[in-house]
Amino acid sequence: xxxxxxxxxxxxxxxxxxxxxxxxxxxxxxxxxxxxxxxxxxxxxxxxxxxxxxxxxxxxxxxxxxxxxxxxxxxxxxxxxxxxxxxxxxxxxxxxxxxxxxxxxxxxxxxxxxxxxxxxxxxxxxxxxxxxxxxxxxxxx
Numbered sequence: 001x002x003x004x005x006x007x008x009x010x011x012x013x014x015x016x017x018x019x020x021x022x023x024x025x026x027x028x029x030x031x032x033x034x035x036x037x038x039x040x041x042x043x044x045x046x047x048x049x050x051x052x053x054x055x056x057x058x059x060x061x062x063x064x065x066x067x068x069x070x071x072x073x074x075x076x077x078x079x080x081x082x083x084x085x086x087x088x089x090x091x092x093x094x095x096x097x098x099x100x101x102x103x104x105x106x107x108x109x110x111x112x113x114x115x116x117x118x119x120x121x122x123x124x125x126x127x128x129x130x131x132x133x134x135x136x137x138x139x140x141x
Contacts, residue, residue, distance in 0.1 A: 051128035053121050062119045069112040069131060070139040076101055076110045079136045083112045086130045090123070091116060109138065 053059060071079035084096045100113045118124060131140050 049129060051132050052125045056121045059121060059124070061121065062117065065116045065118045067114050067116060068141040069114070069137055070109050070141070071112070071136045072138055073108050073110065075136045079110055079112055082134050082136050086127070086134065087114065090127060090130065
């Protein structure tokens, strides 16, 4: 009887080992069959330049358009001058004295706040392209 139990235990151990090896072989086979996909951005997701309006049908012109232009600390005057230059060239009727420049709570950034009157989508595209090229502008909201 003791011999039978040893044989049964040994057979069970062999089966467990075989099952583990089989599971490892299956896992290896599964790993080999996994296909890595290319994670490049969808081509054609953006229409035009990155600063262009993507859904012009959602915009209603003419409109008042509030804008916050954010620049780094220590660049208050240069941010103000650059914003005045851009807005003055694109919106001749805009009152440059109405630009408010305020520091952030932490003092790391300055924001220039303006309210523009826009009449076409092209104005928005030109404005964002100009602000994107500005050296002192960090973010436009």
